[in-house]
Amino acid sequence: MSLAEIIGFVLMAGVAAYVQTLTGFAFGLLLMGAVGISSVMPLRDAAVIVGILTLVNAGIMLTKGWRDVLVPQLLLVLCSSLPMLVAGYFVLDHLASSSLLMLRIVLGAVIGVSSLPLVKPPSRDTAPQNKSSYIVFGAISGIMSGLFSASGPPLVYHFHRSSFSYVAVRETLVTIFALNALIRLVVVIGDGTFPASSYWPSLFAVFSVMAGTQLARRLPPPLSPVAMRWMVFVLLCGSGVSLALPALITMLK
Numbered sequence: 001m002s003l004a005e006i007i008g009f010v011l012m013a014g015v016a017a018y019v020q021t022l023t024g025f026a027f028g029l030l031l032m033g034a035v036g037i038s039s040v041m042p043l044r045d046a047a048v049i050v051g052i053l054t055l056v057n058a059g060i061m062l063t064k065g066w067r068d069v070l071v072p073q074l075l076l077v078l079c080s081s082l083p084m085l086v087a088g089y090f091v092l093d094h095l096a097s098s099s100l101l102m103l104r105i106v107l108g109a110v111i112g113v114s115s116l117p118l119v120k121p122p123s124r125d126t127a128p129q130n131k132s133s134y135i136v137f138g139a140i141s142g143i144m145s146g147l148f149s150a151s152g153p154p155l156v157y158h159f160h161r162s163s164f165s166y167v168a169v170r171e172t173l174v175t176i177f178a179l180n181a182l183i184r185l186v187v188v189i190g191d192g193t194f195p196a197s198s199y200w201p202s203l204f205a206v207f208s209v210m211a212g213t214q215l216a217r218r219l220p221p222p223l224s225p226v227a228m229r230w231m232v233f234v235l236l237c238g239s240g241v242s243l244a245l246p247a248l249i250t251m252l253k
Contacts, residue, residue, distance in 0.1 A: 001040065001041065001198060001199055001201055001202060005040040005041075006201045006202060006204065008038060008040055009035070009040050009041070009202045009205060010202070010204050010205045010207075010208045011208065012030075012031055012034040012035070012038075012205075013031055013053060013205035013208050013209050013212070014205070014208030014209060014211055014212035015030070015212065016028075016030040016031040016034070016209075016212070017057065017208070017209040017210075017211075017212030017213050017216075018212035018213070018215055018216045019216075019232055019235075020212075020213075020216075021212070021213050021216035021217060022216050022220060022221075022228055022232075023118070023228065023229065023232055025152035025153055025156045026114075026115075026152070026232060026236065027050075027053075027054065027057075027150075027152070028050050028054065028148060028149050028150030028151075028152065029110070029111050029114055029115075029148075029150045029152075029153070029236060029239075030235070030236065030239070031046070031050050031053075032046060032047065032050060032107060032111075032148050032149070032150060033107070033108075033111050033236070033239030033240065033242075033243060034239065036104060036107055036108075036239075036243045037239060037242050037243060041195070041199050041202065042096065043092075043096065043100075043103060043104075043107065043148075044092060044093070044096040044193065045195035045196075045199050047092065047147070047148050047149045047184075048149070048184075048185070048188050048193075048194060048195050049195065049199065049202050049203065049205070050148075050149040050150070051149040051181040051184050051185055051188075052181070052185065052203065053203075053205055053206060053209050054149060054177055054178070054181040055178055055181040055182055055185065056206050056209070057209050057210075057213065058174045058175070058177050058178035058181070059178065060210070060213075061171075061174050062171065062174055062175060062178065066171065066175070068165075068167050068168045068170075068171040068172075069168070069171050069172050069175050070164060070168050070169075070172040073134055073159075073164075073172060074172055074175060074176060076131055076134035076135055076138065077134050077135070077137070077138035077141070077155065077176055078138065078176070078179060079135060079138065080135045080136070080138040080139040080142060081138040081139065081141050081142030081145065081151065081176070081180060082142060082179075082180070082183055083142065084138075084139045084140075084141075084142030084143045084146065085142040085143070085145045085146040085151075085180055085183060085184055085187075086146060086183075086187055087142075087143065087146060088142060088143040088144065088145060088146020088147040089146035089147070089184060089187050089188070089191075090146075091143075091146065091147060092146065092147045092148070093191070093193070101247040101248075101250055101251045102247075102251070104243050104244060104246075104247040105243075105244045105247045105248055105251070106147070107147075107148060107240075107243055107244075108239075108240040108241065108242070108243035108244025108245070108247070109240065109244055110144060110147070110148065110150070110240075111236050111237075111239055111240035111243070112236070112237055112240035112241070112244070114144075114150070114152075114153035114236070115232070115233045115236035115237055115240070116233075117153065117156070117157045118229040118230070118232055118233040118236070119229070119230070119233055129158075129161070129162055133158065134158070137154045137155055137157075137158040138155070140154040141154045141155045141176070141180070142180070145180040145181075145184060146184065146187075149181065149184060151176070151177060151180045152173070152177065155173055155176060156173060159172065159173060
């Protein structure tokens with residue numbers, strides 16, 4: 001990576017962390033989308049770096065909040081998310097080596113669909129949620145984690161429909177994201193596909209992620225929550241279209 005690419009990635013990671021802190025998700029999606037558009041590194045390598053950054057950020061957040069984790073729901077999600085994570089990773093590996101155009105289309109579509117809850121946030125349901133629902137949403141989350149280190153959207157949508165407290169939901173989600181990131185990293189190392197040393201300077205983004213998180217907590221933008229959600233929705237949709245549409249046009253030629 002050139003110095004300009006390293007600086008660009010570090011700044012993009014800081015912005016993604018800022019948005020993540022304000023909206024509750026979108027870190028992986030925004031950063032993967034930005035990487036896909038800018039081509040500062042291959043998407044497969046970017047997914048590994050995003051996973052490491054997610055793990056570091058989650059570790060910082062869990063130093064105080066681990067006692068609030070909803071253990072039964074956590075275990076239900078992990079039962080399905082971890083196997084599907086492995087499957088999603090090998091799908092990414094296949095697409096990265098056989099069809100980069102299809103990979104960009106899939107990433108663009110995932111980003112676009114995942115942005116929809118920002119327009120209409122889920123309404124809370126006071127009735128207890130079926131155990132199988134956590135398994136289903138965990139499986140979807142696992143596939144997305146394996147593909148792009150972006151397991152958040154399905155679980156954020158499902159957990160925020162529950163009657164659990166915001167703190168319990170947040171800490172449970174962060175724990176799931178951390179465990180998914182850790183298992184994905186183990187799979188990457190076991191498969192021998194850890195990014196080349198030329199991409200390691202991108203890990204300096206750890207500092208911009210920490211800075212972006214603190215900045216969002218102390219200096220949130222002067223926007224209403226609705227306006228903020230719409231802004232992120234437009235940003236995600238724009239990223240998704242910019243990734244998928246050119247690749248789709250090229251594929252159809």
